Amino acid sequence: xxxxxxxxxxxxxxxxxxxxxxxxxxxxxxxxxxxxxxxxxxxxxxxxxxxxxxxxxxxxxxxxxxxxxxxxxxxxxxxxxxxxxxxxxxxxxxxxxxxxxxxxxxxxxxxxxxxxxxxxxxxxxxxxxxxxxxxxxxxxxxxxxxxxxxxxxxxxxxxxxxxxxxxxxxxxxxxxxxxxxxxxxxxxxxxxxxxxxxxxxxxxxxxxxxxxxxxxxxxxxxxxxxxxxxxxxxxxxxxxxxxxxxxxxxxxxxxxxxxxxxxxxxxxxxxxxxxxxxxxxxxxxxxxxxxxxxxxxxxxxxxxxxxxxxxxxxxxxxxxxxxxxxxxxxxxxxxxxxxxxxxxxxxxxxxxxxxxxxxxxxxxxxxxxxxxxxxxxxxxxxxxxxxxxxxxxxxxxxxxxxxxxxxxxxxxxxxxx
Amino acid sequence: xxxxxxxxxxxxxxxxxxxxxxxxxxxxxxxxxxxxxxxxxxxxxxxxxxxxxxxxxxxxxxxxxxxxxxxxxxxxxxxxxxxxxxxxxxxxxxxxxxxxxxxxxxxxxxxxxxxxxxxxxxxxxxxxxxxxxxxxxxxxxxxxxxxxxxxxxxxxxxxxxxxxxxxxxxxxxxxxxxxxxxxxxxxxxxxxxxxxxxxxxxxxxxxxxxxxxxxxxxxxxxxxxxxxxxxxxxxxxxxxxxxxxxxxxxxxxxxxxxxxxxxxxxxxxxxxxxxxxxxxxxxxxxxxxxxxxxxxxxxxxxxxxxxxxxxxxxxxxxxxxxxxxxxxxxxxxxxxxxxxxxxxxxxxxxxxxxxxxxxxxxxxxxxxxxxxxxxxxxxxxxxxxxxxxxxxxxxxxxxxxxxxxxxxxxxxxxxxx
Numbered sequence: 001x002x003x004x005x006x007x008x009x010x011x012x013x014x015x016x017x018x019x020x021x022x023x024x025x026x027x028x029x030x031x032x033x034x035x036x037x038x039x040x041x042x043x044x045x046x047x048x049x050x051x052x053x054x055x056x057x058x059x060x061x062x063x064x065x066x067x068x069x070x071x072x073x074x075x076x077x078x079x080x081x082x083x084x085x086x087x088x089x090x091x092x093x094x095x096x097x098x099x100x101x102x103x104x105x106x107x108x109x110x111x112x113x114x115x116x117x118x119x120x121x122x123x124x125x126x127x128x129x130x131x132x133x134x135x136x137x138x139x140x141x142x143x144x145x146x147x148x149x150x151x152x153x154x155x156x157x158x159x160x161x162x163x164x165x166x167x168x169x170x171x172x173x174x175x176x177x178x179x180x181x182x183x184x185x186x187x188x189x190x191x192x193x194x195x196x197x198x199x200x201x202x203x204x205x206x207x208x209x210x211x212x213x214x215x216x217x218x219x220x221x222x223x224x225x226x227x228x229x230x231x232x233x234x235x236x237x238x239x240x241x242x243x244x245x246x247x248x249x250x251x252x253x254x255x256x257x258x259x260x261x262x263x264x265x266x267x268x269x270x271x272x273x274x275x276x277x278x279x280x281x282x283x284x285x286x287x288x289x290x291x292x293x294x295x296x297x298x299x300x301x302x303x304x305x306x307x308x309x310x311x312x313x314x315x316x317x318x319x320x321x322x323x324x325x326x327x328x329x330x331x332x333x334x335x336x337x338x339x340x341x342x343x344x345x346x347x348x349x350x351x352x353x354x355x356x357x358x359x360x361x362x363x364x365x366x367x368x369x370x371x372x373x374x375x376x377x378x379x380x381x382x383x384x385x386x387x388x389x390x391x392x393x394x395x396x397x398x399x400x401x402x403x404x405x406x407x408x409x410x411x412x413x414x415x416x417x
Numbered sequence: 418x419x420x421x422x423x424x425x426x427x428x429x430x431x432x433x434x435x436x437x438x439x440x441x442x443x444x445x446x447x448x449x450x451x452x453x454x455x456x457x458x459x460x461x462x463x464x465x466x467x468x469x470x471x472x473x474x475x476x477x478x479x480x481x482x483x484x485x486x487x488x489x490x491x492x493x494x495x496x497x498x499x500x501x502x503x504x505x506x507x508x509x510x511x512x513x514x515x516x517x518x519x520x521x522x523x524x525x526x527x528x529x530x531x532x533x534x535x536x537x538x539x540x541x542x543x544x545x546x547x548x549x550x551x552x553x554x555x556x557x558x559x560x561x562x563x564x565x566x567x568x569x570x571x572x573x574x575x576x577x578x579x580x581x582x583x584x585x586x587x588x589x590x591x592x593x594x595x596x597x598x599x600x601x602x603x604x605x606x607x608x609x610x611x612x613x614x615x616x617x618x619x620x621x622x623x624x625x626x627x628x629x630x631x632x633x634x635x636x637x638x639x640x641x642x643x644x645x646x647x648x649x650x651x652x653x654x655x656x657x658x659x660x661x662x663x664x665x666x667x668x669x670x671x672x673x674x675x676x677x678x679x680x681x682x683x684x685x686x687x688x689x690x691x692x693x694x695x696x697x698x699x700x701x702x703x704x705x706x707x708x709x710x711x712x713x714x715x716x717x718x719x720x721x722x723x724x725x726x727x728x729x730x731x732x733x734x735x736x737x738x739x740x741x742x743x744x745x746x747x748x749x750x751x752x753x754x755x756x757x758x759x760x761x762x763x764x765x766x767x768x769x770x771x772x773x774x775x776x777x778x779x780x781x782x783x784x785x786x787x788x789x790x791x792x793x794x795x796x797x798x799x800x801x802x803x804x805x806x807x808x809x810x811x812x813x814x815x816x817x818x819x820x821x822x823x824x825x826x827x828x829x830x831x832x833x834x
Contacts, residue, residue, distance in 0.1 A: 026476045035480045042476040050705070054467050058651055059443045059459040063452045063784060069652055097700025099674035100517055123686055128675035128700060131688040135673030146686075226701070234475055235486055235704035256552030257516035258545035267789055269540055269563075271548040283514025283545060284643070287652035288467070288705040367480060372684055 005322060009387035012318065018311050018382055021303055025232075025384045032366040032393035036381025037181075037206065037346040040232030046295040053291045069287045073259070076294040077277065080240055083301025084209060084231070085223075087216050091245050093277045094227070094290055098205055098239040099128045101224040104253035104280060105241060106136055106170060109199040109222060112251055113169035116198070120163045120171040122147035122155045126178045129203055133172055143167075152335045152350075154182025154342075160189050164196040171198055175213060176206035176344035179371055180336045181316070183211060183344055190218035205229060208240070209300045210345035211309045221247055230308075230345060230381065231300055233293035238286050241277075249275055257282035303383060311382035312345035318387055319347050319378055322394040330401040335375055346379035359409035360400045366393045422739060426804035429735065435728050435799060438720055442649075442801045449783040449810035453798025454598075454623065454763040457649030463712040470708050486704045490676070493711040494694065497657055500718025501626060501648070502640075504633050508662050510694045511644070511707055515622055515656040518641040519549045521670035521697060522658060523587060526616040526639060527553060529668055530586035533615070537580045537588040539564035539572045543595045546620055550589055560584075569752045569767075571599025571759075577606050581613040588615055592630060592640075593623035593761035596788055597753045598733070600628060600761055607635035622646060625657070626717045627762035628726045638664055647725075647762060647798065648717055650710035655703050658694075666692055674699035716800060728799035729762035735804055736764050736795055739811040747818040752792055763796035776826035777817045783810045 013019065026042045033041065057065040077092040085092060095101060110119070119133050123146050130146070137144040147163050149155045154177040164171070171193045176183050186202060193200040201222040207213050209230030215223060223242035227233030243251060256271045258264055259281040263272075273279035300308060317340050323332060327349065335348040351357055351374060358370035369377045380390050400406050430436065443459045450458065474482040494509035502509060512518060527536070536550050540563050547563070554561040564580050566572045571594040581588070588610045593600050603619060610617040618639040624630050626647030632640060640659040644650030660668060673688045675681055676698035680689075690696035717725060734757050740749060744766065752765040768774055768791060775787035786794045797807050817823050 026472070028477055031479075033479060039475075039480045039483075041479065042471065047472060047476065050467065050471050054459065054651070054709075055443070055464060058456075059464070060445055062448075062450060062458065063456045063786065064779075065652060066456075096513065096517065097674070097702075099676075099700030100513065100672060103672045103674075103699075126675075127678070127684050127686065130686055131673040131675060131678065134688050135671055139671055228701070234471070235482060236702050236707070238703065239700070254552055254556055255517060255520045256548040257514070257520075258543075258548060259516075261544070261548065265789070267544050269544065269547055271551050282520075283516030283656070284645070285514075285653050286655065286703040286706045288709065289703045290653070292471075292705065362481075369480065372682070 005325065006391055009318065009391040012314065012387040016311065018303055018307055021299065021383045022386070024299055027384065030365055032389050032396070034378045034380055034393050035367045035369050036385065037229050037377065037379025038369050039228055039235060040230060040296065040381060041384055042234070043232055043295055043299055046234065046292050049291050049295050050288065053288060072287065072290045072294070073281055073285050074278070076290060076297060077240060079294065079301055080297050084297060084305055085213050085215055085242065087242065088245055090277055092240055092242045093281060094238050094240050094293055095281050095285065096239060098203070098224050098226045099132060101239050101241040102129055102132045102201070102203065103136070104255060105201055105222045105224060105243070106132060106172060107254045108251040109170045109201060110136060110140065112199065116167050116169035117142040118145055118167040118169060119143070120145045120147065120168055122149045122159070122173060124149035124151055124155055124177050124179065125172065125174050126203060126205065129172060129174065152180050153337055154180060155184050157185050157188050157192065161192050164192060164198065166197060168196055168198040170201060172201040172203070174203040174206065176210060178206050179375060180348050181206070181344040181346040182337050183342055186220065187214050187218040190220045206344055209308065210312055212305050215242060219244065227293040227296060231293065232296035232383070234289060234296065237289045237293040241280055243277060243280060248277060248279065253280050255282045259283055259285065299383060308382045313340040313343060315380040315382060315385060315387065315390055316343055316345065316347040319380065319390050319394065322390065323349060326394060326398040327401070345382065346377050349376045349378070350374050351376060353406060355411040356409040357400060357406045360406035361397060364396045364400060366396050422742065423808055426735065426808040429731060429804040433728065435720055435724055438716065438800045439803070441716055444801065447782055449806050449813070451795045451797055451810050452784045452786050453802065454646050454794065454796025455786050456645055456652060457647060457713065457798060458801055459651070460649055460712055460716055462715070463651065463709050466708050466712050467705065470705060489704065489707045489711065490698055490702050493707060493714060494657060496711065496718055497714050501714060501722055502630050502632055502659065504659065505662055507694055509657055509659045510698060511655050511657050511710055512698050512702060513656060515620070515641050515643045516545045516549055518656050518658040519546055519618070519620065521672060522618055522639045522641060522660065523549060523553055523589060524671045525668040526587040526618060527557065529616065533584050533586035534559040535562055535584040535586060536560070537562045537564065537585055539566045539576070539590060541566035541568055541572055541594050541596065542589065542591050543620060543622065546589060546591065569597050570754055571597060572601050574602050574605050574609065578609050581609060581615065583614060585613055585615040587618060589618040589620070591620040591623065593627060595623050596792060597765050598623070598761040598763040599754050600759055603637065604631050604635040607637045623761055626725065627729055629722050632659065636661065644710040644713060648710065649713035649800070651706060651713065654706045654710040658697055660694060660697060665694060665696065670697050672699045676700055676702065720800060725799045730757040730760060732797040732799060732802060732804065732807055733760055733762065733764040736797065736807050736811060739807065740766060743811060743815040744818065762799065763794050766793045767791050768793060770823060772828040773826040774817065774823045777823035778814060781813045781817060783813050
């Protein structure tokens with residue numbers, strides 16, 4: 001059985017059209033890294049670009065570097081728009097953190113529906129999304145309606161439909177659920193939200209760079225996401241925001257700053273926002289992290305999101321097969337959708353001792369992550385993870401379970417997602 | 418006259434207690450860089466630290482790097498607090514951009530004085546500060562009262578007193594004015610604001626790392642600032658915020674995010690902010706820019722802010738003497754306070770052709786900056802600028818004026834401050 005599974009891994013790697021992309025990353029043989037869904041690996045081009053930005057542009061060009069850096073939010077945004085999200089140029093910008101972007105766009109949406117007094121989200125949405133919406137609801141004295149979702153299967157269209165009424169101003173959901181990797185039906189949910197007269201704001205943190213995001217087909221209104229997971233932008237890389245072109249002039253975000261100003265360097269005393277996506281910018285952008293994000297985005301754009309998503313589903317499908325063969329007998333259970341089209345690029349397993357098992361895996365040079373209280377997430381990134389890496393990682397996991405080695409480790413806490 | 422002035426520069430350099438700090442920066446001989454007030458130079462330690470953070474911590478430690486990175490906002494904040502601003506540990510954090518921090522703290526202050534409906538600022542405040550306050554005033558339907566200041570002399574205590582009444586919730590001003598470098602009387606203005614029952618929010622972007630900031634003596638409430646100017650944190654480095662210790666639990670900022678959550682990795686569904694300065698954090702912090710800021714802050718802390726400020730005043734005083742001797746005859750006029758104790762670390766000159774002159778200076782390898790419509794700012798950073806550099810830069814400026822070389826250049830636009 002193990003032999004067949006290994007032969008299958010080798011065959012899949014041999015046929016992999018993305019195999020060469022692995023060489024574009026800094027790798028360390030021996031480590032099985034299955035946490036690309038938390039922090040993507042360092043691209044070689046990023047390492048080189050950052051040396052140049054720091055040592056030549058900052059070090060030598062100094063303030064003159066701003067002639068180039070001033071374009072970064074749009075340059076990276078346009079590459080993400082056209083190369084990954086497949087939306088129009090001028091609808092995406094790199095800026096701030098995901099949380100700050102969520103706040104800006106959610107507030108702008110609520111201001112555009114002042115007569116409506118309900119926000120809808122679901123309890124499977126990432127905590128920071130829930131907190132932002134709680135804060136906005138509290139500040140405005142409006143209602144936050146939280147759908148109870150199946151935490152292994154994501155938010156369902158019927159559940160969203162049931163939560164909609166003519167008091168709903170905004171629906172904010174994650175496209176790919178951070179716990180389970182379940183993919184929400186972005187097109188149909190957006191259609192239902194629009195039919196109810198509300199705006200929709202999608203969090204793409206776990207889907208941008210992992211699966212196709214049908215923003216354009218859905219005519220979705222708003223989106224945000226991070227670049228440090230599947231887009232390999234580096235730790236704390238700036239986030240992005242998307243605003244559909246025809247909505248941009250209608251919406252005004254609440255944090256008025258000089259990078260949103262129409263004629264920024266006139267230094268005028270009165271705020272007059274840019275007509276385009278720049279009106280959703282605020283302050284001086286993080287240049288170092290921004291160039292790291294740009295280089296990371298470029299790799300996904302080069303590979304093509306369809307190929308990335310296809311390999312992602314094959315990798316997680318293979319991991320599920322290994323789970324069924326090796327891990328289910330040790331008390332694991334699948335905490336992600338079994339249907340490939342319902343999964344993003346990570347797969348999650350339940351086990352009551354997941355915290356200890358995660359520590360034991362790290363000691364065995366396998367890096368997954370742990371989601372409290374009982375989930376082990378495996379994110380085999382399509383751009384640099386081979387099927388044999390999945391085999392090797394789960395083989396070591398089986399050894400840990402067979403030997404009981406995990407019982408020596410303390411219960412662990414979750415870390416940054 | 419020129420000979421005397423040069424001899425004086427050499428004497429001042431010989432006696433300079435900070436002379437050795439110049440070696441801690443990446444330098445290029447031949448360039449006279451007088452724009453440290455816009456973007457500080459690259460420290461050698463930062464270059465090395467960034468290589469390590471990128472290539473070892475991200476490249477090899479991967480997600481495990483968060484065990485260290487999670488402390489960065491506080492680590493850098495505490496160093497800035499104790500080493501530069503001379504306030505208590507736990508009152509400063511590195512986060513977001515200056516503009517986002519202004520928004521968070523101004524909104525928190527307004528929420529703490531709900532019965533008052535006026536914000537006070539002045540027209541010498543940096544544009545982004547004015548925009549943020551305009552946005553908050555518009556969203557809340559309250560008044561923004563803008564003091565008309567002398568743009569060469571900064572905001573005065575009597576003008577602030579006149580703007581105060583019992584409807585004022587918040588006064589937001591810059592400690593050192595971005596145009597003129599004039600230093601506001603932080604202690605007496607804070608006292609007057611407190612006597613009126615309002616809160617004060619200081620923008621320290623042009624003073625942190627340039628002059629002592631008497632936040633502690635003044636018992637000032639709130640402050641924000643950037644790290645990419647006098648603190649040499651690099652392009653777009655994260656900003657900082659300060660909240661007086663006894664105010665922290667009373668204030669709640671509007672952008673509720675997971676980095677402000679008391680028990681962040683419990684991933685609870687309900688926002689429950691941290692008791693300390695962390696409650697003013699929002700989303701995932703920019704790690705690369707954050708470590709650059711940390712290393713930059715460390716140099717100022719090592720040098721001591723008193724020594725830095727003393728040299729800053731001597732450098733700008735020397736520049737004023739050169740102006741009087743060489744430039745006033747060519748139509749320049751001082752646009753900064755003449756009294757050394759009233760100046761920060763930059764000095765500004767008026768000239769009706771300042772835009773063209775700035776271009777000519779850059780062509781002559783002297784980097785100042787231009788502030789529309791007629792100001793030339795000179796920021797001789799005390800940590801790496803010698804008196805002979807000021808001599809050389811202004812000597813080239815005199816040549817440009819004598820030869821009329823500037824008339825060949827187009828009128829320029831301001832760039833990032």
